[in-house]
Amino acid sequence: MSEAGFFTTRLDEAVGWARKFSIFQYPFVTACCGMEYMATACSHYDVDRFGAGLPRFSPRQADVLFVVGTISHKMAPVLKRIYDQMAEPKWVVAFGVCTCTGGFYDNYATVMGIDTIIPVDVYIPGCPPRPEYVLDGLMKLQVKIQEHGVSGARSAPESRPAELVR
Numbered sequence: 001m002s003e004a005g006f007f008t009t010r011l012d013e014a015v016g017w018a019r020k021f022s023i024f025q026y027p028f029v030t031a032c033c034g035m036e037y038m039a040t041a042c043s044h045y046d047v048d049r050f051g052a053g054l055p056r057f058s059p060r061q062a063d064v065l066f067v068v069g070t071i072s073h074k075m076a077p078v079l080k081r082i083y084d085q086m087a088e089p090k091w092v093v094a095f096g097v098c099t100c101t102g103g104f105y106d107n108y109a110t111v112m113g114i115d116t117i118i119p120v121d122v123y124i125p126g127c128p129p130r131p132e133y134v135l136d137g138l139m140k141l142q143v144k145i146q147e148h149g150v151s152g153a154r155s156a157p158e159s160r161p162a163e164l165v166r
């Protein structure tokens with residue numbers, strides 16, 4: 001490996017490492033999953049360990065969009081707009097089975113998964129997901145952020161896991 005290549009690789013690793021412990025999340029909370037989101041944020045689970053303890057309530061200051069709860073078709077354009085307002089690099093977490101697939105709703109009003117509107121990086125199913133499951137999703141997200149480095153290119157969004165296809 002050339003000297004420049006070595007330097008770029010090391011810089012990528014350092015930036016990825018720093019960024020994965022500096023997660024500024026924007027919570028887009030619409031429904032009952034919000035209770036479990038708040039439970040996870042409490043001291044017992046200590047999301048500060050992952051550098052994710054400080055939510056931002058402006059999408060322009062956030063790099064991770066946490067979509068928490070059922071999304072209706074009426075709400076969909078708002079969600080898309082919030083996503084568009086976030087600067088790159090940015091990531092999206094689908095929190096709860098309603099955001100992943102529409103959940104047990106199968107009606108005219110509910111979006112059948114937010115990946116039909118915006119790209120999703122981590123799926124956390126469950127109704128609602130247990131905090132341990134949320135932490136598992138957070139660690140998966142950290143791996144994606146680490147891999148991103150300084151390249152500036154968004155990594156390919158995840159496709160919906162087979163068990164969540166409906």
Ligand code: SF4
Pocket residue numbers: 031032033034068069070096097098099103126127128
């Ligand atoms: S997944 Fe369950 S707990 Fe979460 S918003 Fe849907 S119905 Fe509510």
